[in-house]
Amino acid sequence: xxxxxxxxxxxxxxxxxxxxxxxxxxxxxxxxxxxxxxxxxxxxxxxxxxxxxxxxxxxxxxxxxxxxxxxxxxxxxxxxxxxxxxxxxxxxxxxxxxxxxxxxxxxxxxxxxxxxxxxxxxxxxxxxxxxxxxxxxxxxxxxxxxxxxxxxxxxxxxxxxxxxxxxxxxxxxxxxxxxxxxxxxxxxxxxxxxxxxxxxxxxxxxxxxxxxxxxxxxxxxxxxxxxxxxxxxxxxxxxxxxxxxxxxxxxxxxxxxxxxxxxxxxxxxxxxxxxxxxxxxxxxxx
Numbered sequence: 427x428x429x430x431x432x433x434x435x436x437x438x439x440x441x442x443x444x445x446x447x448x449x450x451x452x453x454x455x456x457x458x459x460x461x462x463x464x465x466x467x468x469x470x471x472x473x474x475x476x477x478x479x480x481x482x483x484x485x486x487x488x489x490x491x492x493x494x495x496x497x498x499x500x501x502x503x504x505x506x507x508x509x510x511x512x513x514x515x516x517x518x519x520x521x522x523x524x525x526x527x528x529x530x531x532x533x534x535x536x537x538x539x540x541x542x543x544x545x546x547x548x549x550x551x552x553x554x555x556x557x558x559x560x561x562x563x564x565x566x567x568x569x570x571x572x573x574x575x576x577x578x579x580x581x582x583x584x585x586x587x588x589x590x591x592x593x594x595x596x597x598x599x600x601x602x603x604x605x606x607x608x609x610x611x612x613x614x615x616x617x618x619x620x621x622x623x624x625x626x627x628x629x630x631x632x633x634x635x636x637x638x639x640x641x642x643x644x645x646x647x648x649x650x651x652x653x654x655x656x657x658x659x660x661x662x663x664x665x666x667x668x669x670x671x672x673x674x675x676x677x678x679x680x681x682x683x684x685x686x687x688x689x690x691x692x693x694x695x696x697x698x699x700x701x702x703x704x705x706x707x708x709x710x711x712x
Contacts, residue, residue, distance in 0.1 A: 429458075429478040437462055437475040439610045444479035446672050447650060449657055456482045474605050556593040557632025566629045567597060567622050567636060574618065575599075580607070594635040595626060604640045611678070612647060615640065651678055655685035655707075659692045662707050673702040682707075 430447060434440035437459065445455060456479065463475030564587050575583045583601035590596045599607065608615050619638040626634040637644075658669050671682065682705045683694050693708050 429480045431460070431476065431478055433461075433474045433476045433605045434610050435463070435472070435474060437477070440475045440477045441479075442672065443611065444477060446654065448479065448481050449654060449661075454482050456480050472606055474603075555633070557630065557634055558593070559589055559595045559626075559634055560630045563626050563629045563634060564595065567595065567626050570622060570625045571597065571599065571618070571638075575601075578606070583607075590637070592635075594637050596637045596639070597622070599638070599640040607640055608643050611675070612643060613675075615643065616675070616677075647678075648681055651681045652685045655682045658707050659686055659689055662709050663691050666709050668706060668708045671705045671707070673698070673704045675701070676703075679703065679705050 432440050432444045434443050458478045461476040464473040568585050571585050583599050587597050623636045626636050686694050693710050696703050696705050
């Protein structure tokens, strides 16, 4: 298997990201450190850690899930005592799975129906009528981003704005070392997007939605997660074993749920508390 190149804020974060992208555990990861990275001073002058990674050739594919299964069993045992997990995940569209839960003698952890809740929240967001983005709002958002870039010593960043098909303000940033701006799994980019949304909605009346992107990260990350979801689903069906993914934010968990919602052979639910909430992929037994 060819190496993939992964960058993140720290070396540990880069290794974790590689584990997610390759769908392996740490003992099955072969990697080389290209750049150890540097935290800089208060985040200024920070250099990201960069590694080249691949799955070890000598490990059989099924061993990946053997290790994941052990982790899953530990997680399931721990979750049994959590008070907030009170709702079964499966809805009426899969009665066979629902019936199985009712007939089980042993108590198992119940899970919040996050997939349905997040999809409903997404529908609500889409139904919100967006206000027409005013010129002063665009200028305020671009100035805010430019000021943040200057504070990060990233003054050569080009900021361009446009109104997308949904009526949202879409802002793209171009420049060198944009990996710093993206951060671990897009966390830095998401934080900047949140703050820019606050700036936009304080500048004018009505609701304005701002979308930030750089180096086509949003699309690339979505494709990576969708591929990961399909690969994990394939492993679950082959091995008939549950797989627990790494912790993800709500947006990324929603991508996993959506990617597998049309697959009748597997079901997904989320468990745990933020920021360590994760998706669990389970075989639907008939």
